[in-house]
Amino acid sequence: MAVTVFRLSHRPCRDRRISTHCGLVARAFGAERILYSGTRDTQMEMSVRNVVKQWGGPFTVEYRKDWKAAIRDFRGKVAHLTMYGIPLRKRINRIRQHSSIMVVIGGGKVPPDAYKLADWNISVTSQPHSEVAALAVFLHEYFQGKEVAKRFRKARKAVIPQERGKKVV
Amino acid sequence: MAVTVFRLSHRPCRDRRISTHCGLVARAFGAERILYSGTRDTQMEMSVRNVVKQWGGPFTVEYRKDWKAAIRDFRGKVAHLTMYGIPLRKRINRIRQHSSIMVVIGGGKVPPDAYKLADWNISVTSQPHSEVAALAVFLHEYFQGKEVAKRFRKARKAVIPQERGKKVV
Numbered sequence: 001m002a003v004t005v006f007r008l009s010h011r012p013c014r015d016r017r018i019s020t021h022c023g024l025v026a027r028a029f030g031a032e033r034i035l036y037s038g039t040r041d042t043q044m045e046m047s048v049r050n051v052v053k054q055w056g057g058p059f060t061v062e063y064r065k066d067w068k069a070a071i072r073d074f075r076g077k078v079a080h081l082t083m084y085g086i087p088l089r090k091r092i093n094r095i096r097q098h099s100s101i102m103v104v105i106g107g108g109k110v111p112p113d114a115y116k117l118a119d120w121n122i123s124v125t126s127q128p129h130s131e132v133a134a135l136a137v138f139l140h141e142y143f144q145g146k147e148v149a150k151r152f153r154k155a156r157k158a159v160i161p162q163e164r165g166k167k168v169v
Numbered sequence: 170m171a172v173t174v175f176r177l178s179h180r181p182c183r184d185r186r187i188s189t190h191c192g193l194v195a196r197a198f199g200a201e202r203i204l205y206s207g208t209r210d211t212q213m214e215m216s217v218r219n220v221v222k223q224w225g226g227p228f229t230v231e232y233r234k235d236w237k238a239a240i241r242d243f244r245g246k247v248a249h250l251t252m253y254g255i256p257l258r259k260r261i262n263r264i265r266q267h268s269s270i271m272v273v274i275g276g277g278k279v280p281p282d283a284y285k286l287a288d289w290n291i292s293v294t295s296q297p298h299s300e301v302a303a304l305a306v307f308l309h310e311y312f313q314g315k316e317v318a319k320r321f322r323k324a325r326k327a328v329i330p331q332e333r334g335k336k337v338v
Contacts, residue, residue, distance in 0.1 A: 021299035126328035130190035133305030159295035
């Protein structure tokens with residue numbers, strides 16, 4: 001299963017930490033890459049790549065100027081996460097049948113075309129909260145929790161789980 | 170089941186959006202309140218309260234100057250979310266037996282005492298990602314996905330899920 005995450009309309013000042021969290025969540029929860037549109041932000045890209053360097057991959061972060069083209073040209077199905085969509089639980093079995101998917105997450109105001117270009121508009125609760133959380137829960141359901149055991153290649157660091165304290169090798 | 174979330178060491182400038190997301194995720198995924206320590210931030214509190222006003226509750230946000238006392242005095246069990254802890258899947262059944270829990274999430278550097286004061290140190294993947302995501306997946310597992318159907322009281326707005334577009338009543 002290959003998952004691409006697409007973060008729409010990134011604004012470097014306002015969204016840097018949130019978009020970085022989106023990138024790290026995409027990686028930790030089993031996606032292969034994150035694309036983003038809006039304003040290019042090499043600092044955000046660096047933050048994500050530094051984690052890949054330390055904790056392993058493969059995982060890439062790439063900028064796309066034309067978000068519509070990126071969605072349209074994607075070879076696979078597209079799930080747009082929005083609080084206005086159909087509840088995740090009602091669609092996840094159907095979505096899981098597709099092994100190549102793009103998960104689109106918005107920033108502030110999402111252009112109406114995003115709803116039209118997507119194969120599914122999916123809500124992770126119908127309440128306002130966070131694209132970071134929506135992405136994590138979506139991937140957690142898509143991979144059925146198996147993503148937590150994912151092995152990362154070329155990792156310089158890895159955690160040995162502890163009852164108390166920290167152990168890194 | 171009553172869940173309190175505790176956000177440690179909030180810094181208004183750096184963490185405002187992330188902490189706001191933590192508050193909204195806590196509410197949307199079934200917690201009753203979020204406490205936070207660090208620097209008091211009425212703007213962040215307002216952002217969360219505005220969502221409660223519009224989308225319903227009950228949900229509160231409260232500042233605690235003394236985080237250790239707040240954890241120590243809590244009547245119930247305390248789960249601290251950290252990438253260094255024991256994997257969620259290995260402990261969630263045990264945690265779910267307790268109906269009053271506090272979920273502690275850190276900001277930047279978490280003081281060693283947080284690990285000691287907690288009944289459990291729990292990892293939501295052993296990879297670096299996001300406290301927002303960790304909180305969402307933890308609550309999603311704790312409530313076994315039932316939180317997505319939660320009804321909010323005194324809501325002025327609610328979403329009617331749609332295949333395309335937005336419908337709010």
